[in-house]
Amino acid sequence: MKKPFTGFCFSLLACVAMPIHxxxxxxxxxxxxxxxxxxxxxxxxxxxxxxxxxxxxxxxxxxxxxxxxxxxxxxxxxxxxxxxxxxxxxxxxxxxxxxxxxxxxxxxxxxxxxxxxxxxxxxxxxxxxxxxxxxxxxxxxxxxxxxxxxxxxxxxxxxxxxxxxxxxxxxxxxxxxxxxxxxxxxxxxxxxxxxxxxxxxxxxxxxxxxxxxxxxxxxxxxxxxxxxxxxxxxxxxxxxxxxxxxxxxxxxxxxxxxxxxxxxxxxxxxxxxxxxxxxxxxxxxxxxxxxxxxxxxxxxxxxxxxxxxxxxxxxxxxxxxxxxxxxxxxxKSSNTVMTSIEGRVAIVSRLSGKVLDVEGGSKADNADIIQWTYDNRANQHFDLKSLGNGYYSIRASHSGKAVEVEQQSTVAGADIRQGTWTGGTHQQWKLIDVGAGFYNIVSRHSNLALDVFNFSTENGGDIRQWTHLNGINQQFQLKYVP
Incomplete structure (x- = not known):
């Protein structure tokens, strides 16, 4: 059985783990x-x-x-x-x-x-x-x-x-x-x-x-x-x-x-x-x-x-x-929230409070990943799935396509897009707990982190990869959605 993950409690109160049985x-x-x-x-x-x-x-x-x-x-x-x-x-x-x-x-x-x-x-x-x-x-x-x-x-x-x-x-x-x-x-x-x-x-x-x-x-x-x-x-x-x-x-x-x-x-x-x-x-x-x-x-x-x-x-x-x-x-937390690392989430920027969004709701390969005000649209929901190797796929729920580094780039500043799932390392992501319910999301392919480019707080701000610095523009909260 996969070890349960306890980092996503949506409460400042401590999580309480029930024994496995x-x-x-x-x-x-x-x-x-x-x-x-x-x-x-x-x-x-x-x-x-x-x-x-x-x-x-x-x-x-x-x-x-x-x-x-x-x-x-x-x-x-x-x-x-x-x-x-x-x-x-x-x-x-x-x-x-x-x-x-x-x-x-x-x-x-x-x-x-x-x-x-x-x-x-x-x-x-x-x-x-x-x-x-x-x-x-x-x-x-x-x-x-x-x-x-x-x-x-x-x-x-x-x-x-x-x-x-x-x-x-x-x-x-x-x-x-x-x-x-x-x-x-x-x-x-x-x-x-x-x-x-x-x-x-x-x-x-x-x-x-x-x-x-x-x-x-x-x-x-x-x-x-x-x-x-x-x-x-x-x-x-x-x-x-x-x-x-x-x-x-x-x-x-x-x-x-x-x-x-x-x-x-x-x-x-x-x-x-x-x-x-x-x-x-x-x-x-x-x-x-x-x-x-x-x-x-x-x-x-x-x-x-x-x-x-x-x-x-x-x-x-x-x-x-x-x-x-x-x-x-x-x-369980005291408000009866139960958590797991897998599931459907909205990915929320700590910097802007906005969520990752597939631009225009596109289902096409190479559609851009941006940030936008959350309004519960399917193109703002992503399915996290463990790959069993310490990394995760992140797939847009409306299209089934994977969040990936464009053209498998290893360069800081390369764009983040969606593409058909191939299992390539440019589509695999590590989630690093940085405390307070926030995570860095780091590419296996480039070892660079998802980044709200130029510290944007506006709708349409671009999501790119950048040197992993753990800045506030590289910290994201994962909020589960039904």
Whole structure:
């Protein structure tokens, strides 16, 4: 396990390190299909498969409390009766995302019919999770409105997984057995689909398949698709396991380690039964101030029937492929900020208070790196990733391109640009802690430091490399962004 880094506490108060051991969640942990964890103020929330869509909350990610259903049991939005006529109020596999300052809860309704099934995904919205007032917005997608596959199989419209791409566009992966898993773009102003276009991303080329519980996340310049295979919902006899693929685009294709498209039956196994943790499933990703956390459910092998429980793991990457551990440290300050050296950050100049910015939001090679007032744009966010050799790649989140020294120069004053990742030493950077939460960022190639040129405090001030002097114009704070 990588040694946790403790330098990014955004508080003048000291960090407190918890000892490394297997994380054991407490409280009301019985759950199935936990939604992606969301944080509002100092409280973490998740939702689950249940009558009425139950929720649970925690103030420390460890001890969980029950908060009851979103919809009063025995009631549900009236539109469901039209699209899922035999529905009885048991909602499946919700997911929650924050858009435009509001929380959108996506949920599945499913029921069998005499000859087949009917299913649909709906969405509700609330201004708050801590003090929720849910307002249903209606149907997003349904089995009645989705086209059949070329092999005459319907789309099982369940298991919504909502995510944002590198440019903060919102997408939803959905689907299950039958014709496949699909991605559609979501309009963040309505919570509904942007259009009727859908992209097939996982399955068996339109034939029957068993993938379900899809989630996609953009991490370190790649889109990772996680989904489940095997049998769920059978307690200790469950055979659920998680497979993954990755892509350069939110719409795929997603390839496994062997280069096989997940839509053509591919999928690299990344998480499976281990000891008491039987049938792990329903992946959810939570970027906890740079620390890659994953929520799942598992069936507890220490209980007679295999009670489904919430689990929390830490995810890291080797050669761009995920691995997981339950033995990890939560670095806490008194305001419950947890830290890690990897993750998505804004890089803030100590001199000017402005952030590194890819000029004009360009995605092209050789686009200039400048400083600009922070306004939460994707071209002001960078993904830090350890290369395992003491150096890091720094990739612009909107383009996936790497911060690099122009033309591999070793001359002081050479410009800093973005370029396609090659792994060259001109794209590798050392982070040197200079105290008070600030860092020098030094090129492996030239041994020169990132520098706000000519001590500029203006928007558009150029970022270059210069002799490493640890001046205030060479000191940067790394502020994690979700």
């Amino acid at each position: 297997a994380i054991q969640l407490t409280g009301i942990t019985e759950i199935h299909d936990p939604a992606t964890i969301q944080k509002e103020e100092n409280t973490y929330w998740t939702f689950s498969t249940s009558n009425g869509i139950d929720s649970r909350y925690s103030t420390d990610l460890i001890d969980w409390k029950f908060n009851g259903p979103t919809f009063p049991e025995g009631t549900w939005p009236n539109w469901i009766n039209k699209y899922v006529k035999n529905f009885k109020g048991h909602f499946w596999a919700p997911d929650v995302v924050k858009m435009n300052g509001k929380y959108y809860l996506y949920y599945s309704a499913f029921a069998t019919t005499d000859s087949s099934f009917e299913s649909a995904i709906g969405v509700a919205v609330s201004d708050s999770l801590n003090t929720p007032k849910w307002r249903d917005l209606g149907m997003v997608v349904s089995s009645k409105t989705e086209p059949y596959s070329p092999y005459k199989l319907p789309t099982n419209t369940i298991d919504p997984g909502v995510f944002k791409d590198a440019n903060d566009n919102v997408w939803m992966i959905y689907g299950s057995h039958y014709s496949g898993l699909f991605v559609a773009q979501i309009d963040p102003t309505t919570g509904k689909r942007m259009n009727n276009i859908r992209y097939p991303v996982a399955g068996n080329n339109g034939k029957w398949h068993e993938l379900e519980a899809g989630q996609i996340q953009y991490i370190n310049g790649y889109y990772y698709l996680f989904a489940n295979l095997g049998d769920c919902c059978a307690g200790t006899k469950s055979t659920y396991y998680v497979v993954a693929g990755k892509s350069d685009k939110p719409t795929g294709p997603f390839l496994d380690k062997n280069g096989v498209d997940l839509y053509n039956g591919g999928g690299t196994t990344v998480l499976k039964t281990k000891g008491r943790y039987i049938g792990p499933g329903h992946f959810g990703y939570f970027n906890n101030n740079g620390q890659h956390l994953v929520s799942i459910h598992y069936y507890d092998g220490t209980t007679d029937k295999g009670i489904p429980r919430l689990d929390l793991l830490q995810m890291s990457f080797t050669n761009d492929w995920p691995k997981f551990t339950r033995n990890f440290t939560l670095q």
